[in-house]
Amino acid sequence: MAYDSAPTQLTIWLAVISAGLIGTIYLIYDGSKPGIIVGDPNLIKQIMVKDFHIFTNRRPVKTTHPIMSKFLSSLVGEEWKRVRSIVTPTFTSSKMKNLFHIMKNSSNDMLEKLGKVAAEENGEIDLKKLYGGYTMNVIAKCAFATEADSEFENNATQLFTFPFWRKFLDYTVPMWWLDSIKFTVLPQGAMDFFRSITVGLINQRVRTNQQHTEHYHDFLELLMNAKRLGSGEISKSIKDIDDASFRKETDDEKTLNQNALTDTTTYDGKKKLDENEILAQCVLFFSVGFETSSQLLAYCTYCLALNPDCQETLHDEIVETINSNQGELNYNMVPKMIYLDAIISETLRLYNPVLRMERQASENYTLGSTGITIEKGMIVGIPVWALHHDPQYYPEPDLFKPERFLAGNRERLVPYTYLPFGTGPRNCIGARFALLETKIALIKVVSKYRFVESKTTKIPLRFLPVGRPLLRCEHIAIGVKKWL
Numbered sequence: 001m002a003y004d005s006a007p008t009q010l011t012i013w014l015a016v017i018s019a020g021l022i023g024t025i026y027l028i029y030d031g032s033k034p035g036i037i038v039g040d041p042n043l044i045k046q047i048m049v050k051d052f053h054i055f056t057n058r059r060p061v062k063t064t065h066p067i068m069s070k071f072l073s074s075l076v077g078e079e080w081k082r083v084r085s086i087v088t089p090t091f092t093s094s095k096m097k098n099l100f101h102i103m104k105n106s107s108n109d110m111l112e113k114l115g116k117v118a119a120e121e122n123g124e125i126d127l128k129k130l131y132g133g134y135t136m137n138v139i140a141k142c143a144f145a146t147e148a149d150s151e152f153e154n155n156a157t158q159l160f161t162f163p164f165w166r167k168f169l170d171y172t173v174p175m176w177w178l179d180s181i182k183f184t185v186l187p188q189g190a191m192d193f194f195r196s197i198t199v200g201l202i203n204q205r206v207r208t209n210q211q212h213t214e215h216y217h218d219f220l221e222l223l224m225n226a227k228r229l230g231s232g233e234i235s236k237s238i239k240d241i242d243d244a245s246f247r248k249e250t251d252d253e254k255t256l257n258q259n260a261l262t263d264t265t266t267y268d269g270k271k272k273l274d275e276n277e278i279l280a281q282c283v284l285f286f287s288v289g290f291e292t293s294s295q296l297l298a299y300c301t302y303c304l305a306l307n308p309d310c311q312e313t314l315h316d317e318i319v320e321t322i323n324s325n326q327g328e329l330n331y332n333m334v335p336k337m338i339y340l341d342a343i344i345s346e347t348l349r350l351y352n353p354v355l356r357m358e359r360q361a362s363e364n365y366t367l368g369s370t371g372i373t374i375e376k377g378m379i380v381g382i383p384v385w386a387l388h389h390d391p392q393y394y395p396e397p398d399l400f401k402p403e404r405f406l407a408g409n410r411e412r413l414v415p416y417t418y419l420p421f422g423t424g425p426r427n428c429i430g431a432r433f434a435l436l437e438t439k440i441a442l443i444k445v446v447s448k449y450r451f452v453e454s455k456t457t458k459i460p461l462r463f464l465p466v467g468r469p470l471l472r473c474e475h476i477a478i479g480v481k482k483w484l
């Protein structure tokens with residue numbers, strides 16, 4: 001098993017030293033408490049899918065803040081089930097189709113910037129900034145129906161670049177004390193800003209909807225109208241979302257995923273989301289969706305620049321597909337681009353933005369036939385980065401080889417070793433959205449521009465040591481040319 005941490009130069013050395021000594025299951029200290037890392041694919045399936053009822057929750061979040069305590073990602077037990085089942089239909093393919101035009105139109109700024117750089121001799125661009133602008137615009141329009149102006153950007157930046165001491169306090173200080181000083185991990189000013197946008201829009205929409213004049217397709221509208229459906233309809237939505245995942249699940253996995261949300265025969269929770277719950281999900285989608293997607297785009301482009309043959313094959317596929325429709329990109333053409341999908345899949349293997357996933361045991365649990373007891377309350381970590389770089393599953397793991405994900409090879413991947421969007425009923429609800437947004441951006445830029453290694457391109461990439469659980473690197477400089 002390879003290393004399980006942000007891949008800085010130091011941790012790579014530590015990994016080299018410890019490789020072979022640690023194995024696939026090991027205990028760690030999680031702050032002051034013991035935790036366990038499980039990297040065996042069969043046991044991962046056990047924890048994430050089969051025994052999901054025991055491992056439903058992540059690490060508890062220490063806040064009673066009326067919005068932050070309602071994030072889907074941090075809800076627990078029945079409350080998580082209620083909100084996830086209401087929110088799930090927001091991400092089905094038909095809803096994504098309605099967001100296609102927002103995504104497509106948001107790429108114009110990006111193309112303009114690339115055009116300017118390509119016109120310079122030896123022009124180069126920072127991919128993180130380029131794609132940060134695009135994903136910020138897309139998610140601002142999809143979640144808050146708003147253009148990302150400078151005030152929006154300032155507040156948004158505070159949501160994911162808050163100082164380390166905030167996180168440190170959150171991990172180390174008891175909740176009653178944090179509550180008594182009204183401390184929150186996310187900065188209050190930024191939360192107030194998003195609250196006022198959202199409440200204003202909700203009120204305006206309620207008035208507009210009463211007059212039946214306009215229909216919107218963004219998350220805000222979908223969440224305002226969302227209500228808990230019957231179990232048949234919830235199952236249909238879950239199946240639709242699972243179909244977007246990389247590995248076709250077996251029938252028993254599908255059933256387990258569906259049952260996790262529908263197994264309450266008498267449902268007595270609220271059927272709709274209240275105002276705070278809507279706002280919480282919009283802020284959450286924004287903060288988890290912005291950086292993961294912009295990083296994915298930046299890493300994809302970096303890999304293409306360093307692998308010109310792959311870039312050329314991708315360019316040919318894109319141009320051929322678009323030309324078959326008089327040069328116009330439409331929603332149905334996106335899934336036809338098989339090589340594009342393989343490029344993104346391989347980038348997500350090589351540079352998965354979420355390095356490690358977590359679940360918390362709700363009761364004492366015997367881990368398969370290992371004889372290990374995971375005690376109630378213990379945090380179990382799934383080392384995604386390590387699995388994706390393990391040579392027994394991915395030979396020559398540091399090489400970029402999109403063909404691993406083409407038909408014929410893809411089916412041979414060992415189940416539960418490829419987890420960029422997690423797995424089981426609590427997997428990433430936004431995977432389909434992220435993939436569509438990424439594909440549209442790549443189609444737009446690669447059809448027009450060619451990316452090349454420039455003087456300041458770093459090989460290999462250097463990552464920031466503060467990454468976990470998100471992979472972070474400072475900037476990614478790449479040269480830009482027009483296709484001849």
Ligand code: HEM
Pocket residue numbers: 072073074084284285286288289290292293296352353354357358419420421422423424426427428429430431433434
């Ligand atoms: C490349 C982009 C993205 C990656 C790699 C990614 C990855 C992940 C991963 C690994 C998890 C944890 C899954 C688990 O524990 O099994 C997760 C959870 C989640 N993601 Fe994403 N994500 C991405 C984009 C998005 C977007 C765009 C959205 C929303 C619009 C989103 C919303 C969420 C939510 C709400 C959760 C928590 C789900 C729950 O607890 O029920 N993600 N994501």
